[in-house]
Amino acid sequence: MIRRFVLKRLLTGALQMLGLTLAVFFLVRMLPADPVSRLVGLNASPEAYKQAQRSLGLDEPVMTQLLNYLGIGSDSGLLQGDLDVSWVTNAPVLAEIGASLPITLELLTYSFAVTLLFAVPVGVASAANPGKAVDKFVFFYGLFGGSQPEFWWGLLFVLIFFANLGIAPAPLGMISPLLQAPPRVTGFYTLDALIAGDFRAFFDILHHLMLPVLTMVFVLSGPVIKMVRQSMIRAQASDFVLYANAAGLRRKTVTRYAMRAAIAPTITLVGILYGVMLGGAVLVESVFSLGGIGQYAVRSVLAFDYPSIQGIVLVITAISLLIYLLLDILYAIIDPRVVYT
Amino acid sequence: MRAFMFPPNLRQTLARTGSAIALTAGAILSTVSPTAAAEGDTLLFLAEDVPSGLDIDGPSIAIPTTQLGMVQLLEPLIAYEYFDEPNEDGVLMPDFTKPVGRLLESWDYDPETLVWTLHLRKGVLSCAGNEFTADDMMYTYARALNVGSAVPNAWFLLNMSGVKGFTQEVFSPDEDVAKEARILGDGIRKIDDYTIEVEQVEANPLLLVNMAVTISQGVLDSKVMEENATEDDPWAYDYANNVNLPSFGPYCLESWTKNDEIRFKANPNYYRGVAPIETAIIKKVPQGGNRISILRSGQAQLIQGMTPNQYDSLRKMPGIKVSGVTGNEGLFGVMNFATPPFDNIKLRQAIAYAMPYERIINVGYSGQAKQWESVIPETYPGYTPYEPGYSYDPEKAKELLAEAGYPNGEGLEEFAEQFKLTYVAEKETTLGPVVNQIRTALNEIGIPVTLDPIPQTQYGDRQIVKKDLAFGLNDQEKPIGVDAGYAMQLFFVSAEAGGLNNMMNYKNPELDEQWSVARVEGDMDKREEILSDMQTTLMEDVAWLPIVTFKTQWAHSDKLSGLSWNPSNSLLLYDLHY
Numbered sequence: 001m002i003r004r005f006v007l008k009r010l011l012t013g014a015l016q017m018l019g020l021t022l023a024v025f026f027l028v029r030m031l032p033a034d035p036v037s038r039l040v041g042l043n044a045s046p047e048a049y050k051q052a053q054r055s056l057g058l059d060e061p062v063m064t065q066l067l068n069y070l071g072i073g074s075d076s077g078l079l080q081g082d083l084d085v086s087w088v089t090n091a092p093v094l095a096e097i098g099a100s101l102p103i104t105l106e107l108l109t110y111s112f113a114v115t116l117l118f119a120v121p122v123g124v125a126s127a128a129n130p131g132k133a134v135d136k137f138v139f140f141y142g143l144f145g146g147s148q149p150e151f152w153w154g155l156l157f158v159l160i161f162f163a164n165l166g167i168a169p170a171p172l173g174m175i176s177p178l179l180q181a182p183p184r185v186t187g188f189y190t191l192d193a194l195i196a197g198d199f200r201a202f203f204d205i206l207h208h209l210m211l212p213v214l215t216m217v218f219v220l221s222g223p224v225i226k227m228v229r230q231s232m233i234r235a236q237a238s239d240f241v242l243y244a245n246a247a248g249l250r251r252k253t254v255t256r257y258a259m260r261a262a263i264a265p266t267i268t269l270v271g272i273l274y275g276v277m278l279g280g281a282v283l284v285e286s287v288f289s290l291g292g293i294g295q296y297a298v299r300s301v302l303a304f305d306y307p308s309i310q311g312i313v314l315v316i317t318a319i320s321l322l323i324y325l326l327l328d329i330l331y332a333i334i335d336p337r338v339v340y341t
Numbered sequence: 342m343r344a345f346m347f348p349p350n351l352r353q354t355l356a357r358t359g360s361a362i363a364l365t366a367g368a369i370l371s372t373v374s375p376t377a378a379a380e381g382d383t384l385l386f387l388a389e390d391v392p393s394g395l396d397i398d399g400p401s402i403a404i405p406t407t408q409l410g411m412v413q414l415l416e417p418l419i420a421y422e423y424f425d426e427p428n429e430d431g432v433l434m435p436d437f438t439k440p441v442g443r444l445l446e447s448w449d450y451d452p453e454t455l456v457w458t459l460h461l462r463k464g465v466l467s468c469a470g471n472e473f474t475a476d477d478m479m480y481t482y483a484r485a486l487n488v489g490s491a492v493p494n495a496w497f498l499l500n501m502s503g504v505k506g507f508t509q510e511v512f513s514p515d516e517d518v519a520k521e522a523r524i525l526g527d528g529i530r531k532i533d534d535y536t537i538e539v540e541q542v543e544a545n546p547l548l549l550v551n552m553a554v555t556i557s558q559g560v561l562d563s564k565v566m567e568e569n570a571t572e573d574d575p576w577a578y579d580y581a582n583n584v585n586l587p588s589f590g591p592y593c594l595e596s597w598t599k600n601d602e603i604r605f606k607a608n609p610n611y612y613r614g615v616a617p618i619e620t621a622i623i624k625k626v627p628q629g630g631n632r633i634s635i636l637r638s639g640q641a642q643l644i645q646g647m648t649p650n651q652y653d654s655l656r657k658m659p660g661i662k663v664s665g666v667t668g669n670e671g672l673f674g675v676m677n678f679a680t681p682p683f684d685n686i687k688l689r690q691a692i693a694y695a696m697p698y699e700r701i702i703n704v705g706y707s708g709q710a711k712q713w714e715s716v717i718p719e720t721y722p723g724y725t726p727y728e729p730g731y732s733y734d735p736e737k738a739k740e741l742l743a744e745a746g747y748p749n750g751e752g753l754e755e756f757a758e759q760f761k762l763t764y765v766a767e768k769e770t771t772l773g774p775v776v777n778q779i780r781t782a783l784n785e786i787g788i789p790v791t792l793d794p795i796p797q798t799q800y801g802d803r804q805i806v807k808k809d810l811a812f813g814l815n816d817q818e819k820p821i822g823v824d825a826g827y828a829m830q831l832f833f834v835s836a837e838a839g840g841l842n843n844m845m846n847y848k849n850p851e852l853d854e855q856w857s858v859a860r861v862e863g864d865m866d867k868r869e870e871i872l873s874d875m876q877t878t879l880m881e882d883v884a885w886l887p888i889v890t891f892k893t894q895w896a897h898s899d900k901l902s903g904l905s906w907n908p909s910n911s912l913l914l915y916d917l918h919y
């Protein structure tokens with residue numbers, strides 16, 4: 001059953017990707033500027049302009065450009081796993097995404113892990129003690145944490161923890177510029193440092209991740225705590241908890257039952273937030289000079305770098321679809337009432 | 342099927358979680374101290390970005406941070422002697438009247454045959470240890486003529502210099518013609534291992550000027566390039582764009598992560614002596630505020646890309662010095678001659694007299710600018726300030742506006758669309774205060790200006806390709822060739838007369854005629870006289886509206902000195918020392 005479900009979702013996903021590919025391909029070409037002009041600069045002749053236009057393939061009719069991009073009738077293209085070459089760097093888009101995406105995934109994974117570690121107990125505690133100190137803290141934290149954008153918190157944390165207290169490193173990326181980055185194996189700095197057995201680099205990377213993760217956790221925890229709290233309150237008011245209490249089960253056991261019912265919406269929220277933050281963490285990446293996929297996306301959009309924009313949208317969409325698929329599977333594991341259809 | 346099991350005792354869980362986080366943080370902090378400051382032989386330089394590519398003809402050649410990386414690796418054919426005394430900020434300034442050989446030891450010119458004989462310096466070694474010879478020059482010229490990459494930058498300057506064989510035919514739609522034109526003929530000849538001859542099709546003094554443009558005319562280490570050529574990429578464009586730029590410059594590439602950092606090691610073979618700073622790291626820190634914080638902490642020694650107001654604040658901070666040069670950066674207005682009402686000279690002059698120059702200098706540039714009085718940079722040879730000049734005179738502006746047919750601005754309301762002052766949105770922090778000053782001043786005399794920030798790429802497209810910017814403000818164009826004639830051909834001569842980027846559709850047959858004479862004038866005094874006249878004409882016509890020329894600035898540790906300026910505005914790290 002689950003195999004059919006997954007297969008069906010993957011097929012649907014492939015169709016969605018195809019539709020998106022076509023939409024993005026045509027939409028970027030409707031942007032109100034010609035990317036060639038940025039390439040050649042002002043110290044260029046009309047001939048240079050034409051040469052640049054030709055080198056990008058923009059002198060071809062749009063449908064020819066599309067077929068080339070898809071790899072239909074040519075040796076390389078999307079169907080052959082080639083996302084084309086960036087118009088700014090001349091490097092393969094796939095390689096550039098491969099360099100920037102793990103940074104964002106690493107940031108997000110640590111951030112969501114810490115968020116869950118912090119937010120779930122706090123949310124449950126808040127639900128268990130309505131109107132008490134923990135609950136009030138959750139209320140004010142929700143207002144406070146969500147009241148400012150993440151880059152503002154990031155800058156504030158840099159000011160406090162780096163500039164004033166001196167306990168955080170300078171916002172200089174994933175690792176101190178004076179240390180050698182571990183040899184690239186997975187692209188995830190912490191993993192690569194462990195694989196290389198370079199613990200100095202490993203701890204330096206953790207140290208550099210400290211403030212960006214804190215920033216993300218600070219902002220993400222608000223909605224997650226609220227979701228846990230609401231879900232727990234709803235679960236605690238449900239019949240099966242009433243029955244469990246009436247049956248004289250221990251509070252520990254009842255809480256466990258209630259949490260299991262309450263966790264599904266939280267996991268859904270975290271999954272959605274994860275997908276959103278793939279591109280949405282750009283400001284945090286910018287504040288801490290992390291060079292993740294968000295920064296790459298912004299640079300590509302500002303440069304009207306069509307291949308990079310198309311590649312980024314495709315990859316982020318693919319990851320989001322994968323996350324939603326995993327969420328559905330996880331949801332069913334948590335809640336036996338969910339049936340694969 | 343039990344996917345999640347959370348400990349039920351919440352207080353204990355909270356306590357455990359808190360303790361775990363505290364312990365982990367403690368462990369990390371006890372193991373890792375904040376980044377140690379770079380010392381002695383290392384420089385940490387924070388910039389807005391790092392090079393996106395390194396190829397001379399690559400797609401990112403127009404990006405200043407790309408040029409910053411390239412000038413560390415390349416060695417120019419010729420450069421300019423520095424003046425004995427640095428400027429008021431301690432920055433060494435080039436004397437453009439005194440070219441000095443670098444990769445070229447000397448050169449001769451025969452006006453009869455239009456042949457330049459270039460004598461190459463002997464004993465120059467590349468980062469790979471290869472000796473610089475005529476083969477490297479021939480390879481670099483042949484590659485330039487191949488125009489196979491995104492931007493034929495090297496070809497462009499050689500074409501502009503009138504070098505034989507560097508013709509427009511390389512772009513011919515007829516493939517056979519283009520293929521034939523891309524083969525290096527007898528326009529550039531190897532005489533022996535240390536001598537090259539370059540022949541021009543007509544007398545053109547721009548050749549010497551353009552040879553000093555490092556980012557276009559830098560010479561590649563042909564042996565390394567050929568080793569990295571492939572069947573699909575015989576000129577190693579991918580290698581130069583994405584891996585290394587092998588050359589004979591003061592630094593060698595140690596590592597490079599695009600979008601993150603680039604590291605240089607001093608070239609141990611450099612013929613002028615090994616760089617005082619052995620390791621230089623240029624690190625991307627996008628946030629200006631963070632660049633300041635890190636510089637203040639002492640962990641970085643040099644930053645760039647700040648706004649004038651930020652530099653002004655930095656100037657007052659202990660341990661930090663701000664150095665700047667009023668070199669070749671200027672702010673100017675563009676009024677499109679093809680778009681009424683800007684075809685009206687009186688209106689353009691009215692706007693020139695309504696411009697609040699002093700307010701712009703003080704508010705927009707914190708005093709680190711001065712009024713720009715010509716259309717070429719004041720540091721360039723042949724610069725001629727306009728007499729009597731434009732000054733802020735609202736009464737005179739009103740008179741001119743009335744003479745233009747719009748007393749007190751009456752009648753201009755129908756041109757609301759044309760009076761949108763367009764500028765690059767990404768430069769809002771710098772240009773925002775300036776455009777507001779301009780809007781206020783022009784509104785005061787009845788000109789209905791509104792503001793129109795648009796993305797950089799869109800601005801470039803409208804300026805270079807569509808040429809339909811009615812009223813624009815620009816602070817990012819400079820002629821990279823240090824010559825008034827170069828600027829004339831680039832910006833002001835009409836396309837019919839060989840002009841390249843006449844963004845405001847200015848057409849003046851007399852000016853075109855003057856340029857046709859000056860372009861091939863071998864007598865430099867006569868040439869300068871013509872170029873001076875041309876500047877005056879352009880100022881009278883308000884072809885551009887030069888507003889201010891402002892300082893290119895850097896902030897750095899006060900222990901760092903030796904800053905020098907060159908027209909690319911990219912700091913040469915070789916000159917720096919503690």
